[in-house]
Amino acid sequence: MPLIRNGTTKASQTLALQQELASELRDPRSAGEPTVYENRIAQTDRFHVVVIWDKWASLPLQARSRVILDTYEDVFPEKTGKITIAMGLRKPEAVSMGFLPYAIVPVIQGAEEPIRQKILDAMRGEGAWDGGHGTELRFRTIDEAEQSFARLQVAVPGPFWTIAQELATIPEL
Amino acid sequence: MFLPLHQRGFDTIEEFRAAAMGRYEDARRLHRRSRDLGAIYLFGYAVEMLVKAAYFHNAGFLRARTISKADRKAAAQIWSTLGLLAEPGQHDIAGWASLAVAARVTCAIEYPLGFGNEIVTRASSLYLIWRETLRYRATQPLGREVREIRSIADWFMLNGDRMF
Numbered sequence: 001m002p003l004i005r006n007g008t009t010k011a012s013q014t015l016a017l018q019q020e021l022a023s024e025l026r027d028p029r030s031a032g033e034p035t036v037y038e039n040r041i042a043q044t045d046r047f048h049v050v051v052i053w054d055k056w057a058s059l060p061l062q063a064r065s066r067v068i069l070d071t072y073e074d075v076f077p078e079k080t081g082k083i084t085i086a087m088g089l090r091k092p093e094a095v096s097m098g099f100l101p102y103a104i105v106p107v108i109q110g111a112e113e114p115i116r117q118k119i120l121d122a123m124r125g126e127g128a129w130d131g132g133h134g135t136e137l138r139f140r141t142i143d144e145a146e147q148s149f150a151r152l153q154v155a156v157p158g159p160f161w162t163i164a165q166e167l168a169t170i171p172e173l
Numbered sequence: 174m175f176l177p178l179h180q181r182g183f184d185t186i187e188e189f190r191a192a193a194m195g196r197y198e199d200a201r202r203l204h205r206r207s208r209d210l211g212a213i214y215l216f217g218y219a220v221e222m223l224v225k226a227a228y229f230h231n232a233g234f235l236r237a238r239t240i241s242k243a244d245r246k247a248a249a250q251i252w253s254t255l256g257l258l259a260e261p262g263q264h265d266i267a268g269w270a271s272l273a274v275a276a277r278v279t280c281a282i283e284y285p286l287g288f289g290n291e292i293v294t295r296a297s298s299l300y301l302i303w304r305e306t307l308r309y310r311a312t313q314p315l316g317r318e319v320r321e322i323r324s325i326a327d328w329f330m331l332n333g334d335r336m337f
Contacts, residue, residue: 039258044279084256098265
């Protein structure tokens with residue numbers, strides 16, 4: 001007979017995500033997840049917040065949004081009621097919505113196995129994930145990509161790294 | 174003599190809203206006959222037209238004013254001014270919903286607290302499943318995908334008036 005343990009309840013899961021997000025907002029780290037993009041619109045003093053985090057997986061978008069709003073209310077009460085858009089996305093979802101157009105693409109053809117492994121480990125250390133198109137490492141801005149590129153060059157020196165930009169489809173407007 | 178079908182009518186807020194209702198009804202009929210991929214395709218277009226109409230309304234267009242290609246291009250290009258993270262593509266329902274909600278903040282009468290965010294999260298949920306390229310596919314959608322798209326489209330049709 002299989003062993004079935006009680007799963008974590010949605011409420012406690014939500015609370016755990018809220019606590020982790022709050023700690024990131026209070027004391028942001030230089031790398032790792034969650035990644036919080038907070039855009040203030042100066043003219044209206046409103047905010048758009050997008051949180052990219054793979055731990056969102058078990059929650060639908062609306063529940064993620066609630067977690068972000070509740071956490072902001074707790075950490076930044078002065079922003080309560082000023083957040084127009086609060087969106088939580090996993091990395092593949094953020095890519096699919098065009099939020100992470102810059103990619104670091106490893107050039108590993110011809111590289112020997114120990115080097116290949118080192119390259120993949122270094123990418124995962126920078127936040128890469130295994131998606132449908134292999135190991136993907138994505139960024140929102142060219143600056144973020146270049147900073148990561150520099151760290152990867154230190155971790156695995158050599159002609160292994162390139163930065164690519166995904167171009168939007170040509171609009172037929 | 175009639176103009177060719179594709180040249181008849183105008184792109185206006187009124188026309189977009191009427192077309193949204195029309196495609197929604199078409200989608201429901203397809204859904205009832207288990208033509209699920211076609212239904213999803215049209216449910217998505219119905220929501221797309223509604224959020225685009227809402228954007229132009231919130232940007233100050235009159236209901237009967239013709240929306241030109243240049244207007245659509247200009248709308249997509251103000252994405253960073255309105256605080257979006259990425260420029261919306263032509264059929265980017267999530268992006269156009271974000272534009273609509275962000276533009277509303279500049280209007281005299283704002284959406285009720287939380288309503289704009291709900292528009293964006295629902296449109297984004299739809300856009301994680303839907304793309305206009307579905308028209309080229311012969312794949313069979315999962316039951317939960319059909320149910321989710323249907324319920325999102327239902328919500329938009331039910332709440333459409335509140336967006337204007």
